[in-house]
Amino acid sequence: MAEASGYSKEEAMRVAQLIMKVDLREDEGTQALEDVACLVFLDDQFAKFAEEHGEQKILGILRKTWGKMTRRGQEMALEIHMEGRSKELLEKALAG
Numbered sequence: 001m002a003e004a005s006g007y008s009k010e011e012a013m014r015v016a017q018l019i020m021k022v023d024l025r026e027d028e029g030t031q032a033l034e035d036v037a038c039l040v041f042l043d044d045q046f047a048k049f050a051e052e053h054g055e056q057k058i059l060g061i062l063r064k065t066w067g068k069m070t071r072r073g074q075e076m077a078l079e080i081h082m083e084g085r086s087k088e089l090l091e092k093a094l095a096g
Contacts, residue, residue, distance in 0.1 A: 035073030047086045062093035
């Protein structure tokens with residue numbers, strides 16, 4: 001699709017690598033994209049998600065999300081203003 005839109009084969013391949021999370025831990029661009037996706041979830045979507053799902057499911061998702069992030073991404077996540085149930089769930093997930 002990217003090539004059909006005028007992007008080079010190399011650009012199209014790079015986009016595919018980013019989307020497929022190829023070399024997630026080794027590729028800075030892929031890891032940065034993953035950090036951003038996790039931060040967007042925590043900042044913009046988590047509060048509503050937490051209202052709609054059970055605690056065990058949420059804790060599992062938070063732990064998986066946290067594990068996908070770099071230390072810098074995790075530091076940025078801790079700077080996100082959360083309150084109420086969202087904050088409690090994040091603290092509980094990080095406590096183990």
